[in-house]
Amino acid sequence: MQTDFLRIIDILGTFAFAVSGASMAINKKLDVFGVLVIAFVTSVGGGTIRDIMIGNLPVSWLQNEVTILVILISTGITLFFRHRLQQLPVTLFLFDAMGLGLFTIAGVELAADKGFSTGICISLGTITACFGGVLRDVLLNQVPLIFRKEIYATACVAGALIYFLFKSLHVDSGLIKILCILSIVIIRVLAVKYKWAIPQIGSLKRE
Amino acid sequence: MQTDFLRIIDILGTFAFAVSGASMAINKKLDVFGVLVIAFVTSVGGGTIRDIMIGNLPVSWLQNEVTILVILISTGITLFFRHRLQQLPVTLFLFDAMGLGLFTIAGVELAADKGFSTGICISLGTITACFGGVLRDVLLNQVPLIFRKEIYATACVAGALIYFLFKSLHVDSGLIKILCILSIVIIRVLAVKYKWAIPQIGSLKRE
Amino acid sequence: MQTDFLRIIDILGTFAFAVSGASMAINKKLDVFGVLVIAFVTSVGGGTIRDIMIGNLPVSWLQNEVTILVILISTGITLFFRHRLQQLPVTLFLFDAMGLGLFTIAGVELAADKGFSTGICISLGTITACFGGVLRDVLLNQVPLIFRKEIYATACVAGALIYFLFKSLHVDSGLIKILCILSIVIIRVLAVKYKWAIPQIGSLKRE
Numbered sequence: 001m002q003t004d005f006l007r008i009i010d011i012l013g014t015f016a017f018a019v020s021g022a023s024m025a026i027n028k029k030l031d032v033f034g035v036l037v038i039a040f041v042t043s044v045g046g047g048t049i050r051d052i053m054i055g056n057l058p059v060s061w062l063q064n065e066v067t068i069l070v071i072l073i074s075t076g077i078t079l080f081f082r083h084r085l086q087q088l089p090v091t092l093f094l095f096d097a098m099g100l101g102l103f104t105i106a107g108v109e110l111a112a113d114k115g116f117s118t119g120i121c122i123s124l125g126t127i128t129a130c131f132g133g134v135l136r137d138v139l140l141n142q143v144p145l146i147f148r149k150e151i152y153a154t155a156c157v158a159g160a161l162i163y164f165l166f167k168s169l170h171v172d173s174g175l176i177k178i179l180c181i182l183s184i185v186i187i188r189v190l191a192v193k194y195k196w197a198i199p200q201i202g203s204l205k206r207e
Numbered sequence: 208m209q210t211d212f213l214r215i216i217d218i219l220g221t222f223a224f225a226v227s228g229a230s231m232a233i234n235k236k237l238d239v240f241g242v243l244v245i246a247f248v249t250s251v252g253g254g255t256i257r258d259i260m261i262g263n264l265p266v267s268w269l270q271n272e273v274t275i276l277v278i279l280i281s282t283g284i285t286l287f288f289r290h291r292l293q294q295l296p297v298t299l300f301l302f303d304a305m306g307l308g309l310f311t312i313a314g315v316e317l318a319a320d321k322g323f324s325t326g327i328c329i330s331l332g333t334i335t336a337c338f339g340g341v342l343r344d345v346l347l348n349q350v351p352l353i354f355r356k357e358i359y360a361t362a363c364v365a366g367a368l369i370y371f372l373f374k375s376l377h378v379d380s381g382l383i384k385i386l387c388i389l390s391i392v393i394i395r396v397l398a399v400k401y402k403w404a405i406p407q408i409g410s411l412k413r414e
Numbered sequence: 415m416q417t418d419f420l421r422i423i424d425i426l427g428t429f430a431f432a433v434s435g436a437s438m439a440i441n442k443k444l445d446v447f448g449v450l451v452i453a454f455v456t457s458v459g460g461g462t463i464r465d466i467m468i469g470n471l472p473v474s475w476l477q478n479e480v481t482i483l484v485i486l487i488s489t490g491i492t493l494f495f496r497h498r499l500q501q502l503p504v505t506l507f508l509f510d511a512m513g514l515g516l517f518t519i520a521g522v523e524l525a526a527d528k529g530f531s532t533g534i535c536i537s538l539g540t541i542t543a544c545f546g547g548v549l550r551d552v553l554l555n556q557v558p559l560i561f562r563k564e565i566y567a568t569a570c571v572a573g574a575l576i577y578f579l580f581k582s583l584h585v586d587s588g589l590i591k592i593l594c595i596l597s598i599v600i601i602r603v604l605a606v607k608y609k610w611a612i613p614q615i616g617s618l619k620r621e
Contacts, residue, residue, distance in 0.1 A: 031405040033361055034354035048260065053462065055471025057262025058323075065326045116472075119479045134553070139341070141350045143555045147448040154447055198445040238612040240568055241561035255467065264469025265530075272533045346548070348557045 005174060006109060009181075010047075010060075011070055013102030017043035018074035019085075020096040021136055026082055028140055038136055039075045043067075043099070045132030050107055050124050054114060093192065094185070101184035103129040104156040105177050108163055122160040129156045151191035154198060159184035212381060213316060216388075217254075217267075218277055220309030224250035225281035226292075227303040228343055233289055235347055245343055246282040250274075250306075252339030257314055257331050261321060300399065301392070308391035310336040311363040312384050315370055329367040336363045358398035361405060366391035419588060420523060423595075424461075424474075425484055427516030431457035432488035433499075434510040435550055440496055442554055452550055453489040457481075457513070459546030464521055464538050468528060507606065508599070515598035517543040518570040519591050522577055536574040543570045565605035568612060573598035 021042025025035040044061045051059040061067035078085065085092060107128025111121040130146055130153045137144040146152050159180045166176045190196065228249025232242040251268045258266040268274035285292065292299060314335025318328040337353055337360045344351040353359050366387045373383045397403065435456025439449040458475045465473040475481035492499065499506060521542025525535040544560055544567045551558040560566050573594045580590045604610065 030354050033405050037354070037360070052259055052466055053471070053473050053476060055262075055469075057260070057264075057471075059260050062260060062323065062327055062331075065324055068326055068330065116476065117479055119482055120476055123482065124476075138345055138552055138555075139351060139354070141345075141348065141555065144553060147444050147451070147553070153451070198447050237561050240612050244561070244567070259466055262469075264467070264471075266467050269467060269530065269534055269538075272531055275533055275537065345552055346558060346561070348552075348555065 005177070006106060009102050009106050009177070011066065013099050013106060014043045014067055014070045015074045016095045016099035016102065017132055018071045019078050020092060020099060021132070022075045022078035023082070023085060023092055024136065024140070026078070032079070035079065036072070036075050038139065039078070040071050041139060042132045042136040043071055043074075045135035046103055046128040046130060047106070047132070049131045049135075050110070050128045053127075054111070054116075054124070056110070056114075094189075097185045097188040098181070100129045100152075100156060100188060101159060101181035103132075104159050104184055105163065105180050108160050108180075109177075118164055121164075122157060125160045125163075126153055126156040129153075151187060151196050151198065155184050155187040155191065158187055212384070213313060216309050216313050216384070218273065220306050220313060221250045221274055221277045222281045223302045223306035223309065224339055225278045226285050227299060227306060228339070229282045229285035230289070230292060230299055231343065231347070233285070239286070242286065243279070243282050245346065246285070247278050248346060249339045249343040250278055250281075252342040253310055253335040253337060254313070254339070256338045256342075257317070257335045260334075261318070261323075261331070263317070263321075301396075304392045304395040305388070307336045307359075307363060307395060308366060308388035310339075311366050311391055312370065312387050315367050315387075316384075325371055328371075329364060332367045332370075333360055333363040336360075358394060358403050358405065362391050362394040362398065365394055419591070420520060423516050423520050423591070425480065427513050427520060428457045428481055428484045429488045430509045430513035430516065431546055432485045433492050434506060434513060435546070436489045436492035437496070437499060437506055438550065438554070440492070446493070449493065450486070450489050452553065453492070454485050455553060456546045456550040457485055457488075459549040460517055460542040460544060461520070461546075463545045463549075464524070464542045467541075468525070468530070468538070470524070470528075508603075511599045511602040512595070514543045514566075514570060514602060515573060515595035517546075518573050518598055519577065519594050522574050523591075532578055535578075536571060539574045539577075540567055540570040543567075565601060565610050565612065569598050569601040569605065572601055 018039040022035050022039040024042075025038035030038065044059075044067060048059045048061070051057065104125045106125075108121050108125035110128075111124040116124065134144045134146055137146075162183050163176060163180045166179060167173075171179075225246040229242050229246040231249075232245035237245065251266075251274060255266045255268070258264065311332045313332075315328050315332035317335075318331040323331065341351045341353055344353075369390050370383060370387045373386060374380075378386075432453040436449050436453040438456075439452035444452065458473075458481060462473045462475070465471065518539045520539075522535050522539035524542075525538040530538065548558045548560055551560075576597050577590060577594045580593060581587075585593075
């Protein structure tokens with residue numbers, strides 16, 4: 001059941017990130033195939049980097065065709081409803097925030113299962129959630145949003161910390177997951193609404 | 208013999224992509240070492256990503272020094288004949304198209320050997336053929352050509368589909384390989400000659 | 415003792431590259447989290463790529479939290495002393511040169527331990543030393559310095575060659591490491607001081 005729960009989280013996260021990636025690629029006026037590749041990279045990129053680094057090979061999305069199917073369908077839906085989606089920027093933003101929450105937990109849980117220490121689990125959760133977007137931005141030839149935006153990766157770190165806090169309090173494991181995902185989504189919503197940002201550092205070269 | 212055949216395909220593909228990568232790096236006015244690195248990345252990049260994702264480690268080109276030698280020689284030849292090559296853009300284009308065909312088949316065959324399902328084999332063949340060029344473009348700081356160009360990765364997908372079609376018809380396996388490589392090269396030639404392109408999607412933001 | 419020595423080299427190299435990466439990120443006006451990520455990628459990137467390609471998984475920095483701690487501390491120090499560091503460009507340059515020397519030897523030794531042939535060991539040492547910087551530049555959306563600069567990766571290749579030369583002469587292994595690191599640092603210093611450069615190749619398209 002635990003595994004089923006994680007699989008559902010994974011499919012929902014894949015769907016959320018594929019929609020968000022495809023929309024950004026459509027905005028960049030890529031062709032249909034390019035939109036598909038960017039949707040693919042955005043949704044499986046983070047998990048692929050995590051799987052490779054911990055030696056969980058072949059990487060998850062190669063182990064069955066469900067992920068490929070989910071991405072094909074999500075991209076199809078995004079392409080079909082692109083005009084409607086454009087009037088729903090908040091919806092698109094929420095897809096991205098949900099993907100972030102879902103994948104952070106998926107990454108933290110997998111790492112904890114493999115016996116990594118807490119600091120490493122937090123790093124791997126953050127990488128799972130954020131690096132699909134980093135790869136997407138690199139392929140689209142722009143400085144990754146993660147380096148420019150309001151609280152983004154920090155929301156993942158906070159969510160992962162909440163996870164370990166609740167776990168040490170012996171909260172039910174299903175409940176922990178839901179609380180963490182919600183807290184990441186809420187941090188993102190508040191961060192964007194109230195323009196929370198991490199302080200920028202004055203340039204090393206005083207100009 | 209099957210393995211010998213695959214090894215020859217691999218060496219030819221490495222040569223073709225090294226020449227094509229080195230030429231592009233020369234055009235970008237990199238120094239000799241930069242030209243070598245780009246030739247290297249273009250020719251081994253796709254196979255390296257494939258090997259890493261399926262857990263075929265150490266990656267192929269580390270298992271003997273043949274690949275390194277082939278790349279050194281191809282880059283040397285490209286540097287030596289650079290003025291002649293500049294008058295032969297069609298030749299350079301054909302090198303790239305041949306690399307694409309050879310590496311698609313190499314990737315599909317390796318994946319099929321490892322027992323992956325058809326959809327995964329097609330994805331891995333396409334990644335093997337296209338992602339060396341993607342890495343090259345990322346290092347040269349340009350939006351990957353794969354996202355801008357006429358039919359490119361689609362030619363690989365088509366070639367891989369033809370491979371499985373012929374295989375289901377029990378055509379001789381050596382013949383299948385040659386037919387697939389040829390069909391990918393021909394699709395590329397026709398795509399460029401007649402400017403075939405995948406439809407671009409209207410922007411999500413109606414401007 | 416051999417292993418202890420390598421571990422010290424690794425920690426020093428991580429420190430050197432984290433400082434150099436963090437400084438560059440501060441110059442690019444990233445926020446605190448961005449500075450941390452760039453410091454991270456610069457210092458563990460090369461070793462991570464090496465570990466992944468040879469199948470040494472989970473990658474080294476996941477095996478304990480020392481590396482993460484070193485990077486957090488180095489980034490903290492860099493942020494704290496950023497105004498002082500800006501008046502010490504030579505110091506920053508030396509940090510980078512030392513990181514280059516330390517990581518080349520770390521990469522060559524690991525590869526030699528795993529039984530790879532000389533040519534492969536030299537490639538892997540160079541990748542260990544240079545590709546953290548390449549990833550940093552890709553994330554900062556600039557053409558990697560390695561392709562633009564005076565003798566850089568070439569210093570690593572030279573250092574690795576000196577390593578195998580001394581090894582064939584049966585010089586003491588601790589001494590070899592120190593000599594190689596010094597020679598890479600010295601080559602870098604001389605290259606920058608006297609503007610040594612690898613010849614650029616005239617463009618393929620005569621313009």
